[in-house]
């Protein structure tokens with residue numbers, strides 16, 4: 148069974164109204180989920196999840212965060228450290244030390260780590276990788292645009308971290324043939340989507356953990372069977388029904 152790679156964004160307090168895209172988990176929920184992983188799963192580094200050398204009795208899970216929010220360092224990292232878990236953070240280099248300017252403004256803490264904070268994070272078991280430069284939608288941008296964005300991100304991160312990044316998470320979790328090609332040509336070893344079919348090393352699927360996911364959903368999402376379950380007819384009809392219930 149392949150390892151599951153889960154995707155988070157921010158950890159802290161933010162009302163649903165100020166967080167319409169569901170990016171914030173409360174510290175309590177996040178801590179409960181880490182406690183569950185410690186008891187019932189085996190947490191592995193992202194690199195091991197890709198290599199597939201995670202033959203264990205318990206399902207293997209790698210933890211990732213998109214956007215590089217500062218609260219990952221200040222709130223999530225101490226919880227991760229208390230369990231000895233490693234995690235990977237994907238940062239869009241244009242927004243380092245700023246806010247997530249690609250989204251509508253919110254009163255919540257959407258500050259992105261500074262260069263120093265990114266380096267501090269590595270001291271806390273957090274690996275910093277690329278989320279592109281300007282957080283463009285790579286599923287509908289031209290090859291030239293994507294190529295430039297990815298190259299800029301790789302060069303900036305190499306300058307800040309003292310090593311070239313190896314991985315990239317597609318902004319919004321979406322990609323295209325042009326995006327996969329640009330990422331490969333930049334010398335990156337793997338790239339990650341969210342909730343999209345697995346299409347090899349440059350379209351590696353991750354499972355999104357949403358603020359409203361209860362313990363049962365989290366158990367299913369980290370079981371190693373979630374993506375195949377959702378692709379089944381029963382799974383997709385339940386998922387569609389849940390989405391329409393949530394809209395009401």
Ligand SMILES: [Zn+2]
Pocket residue numbers: 213214278282318319
């Ligand atoms: Zn993002």
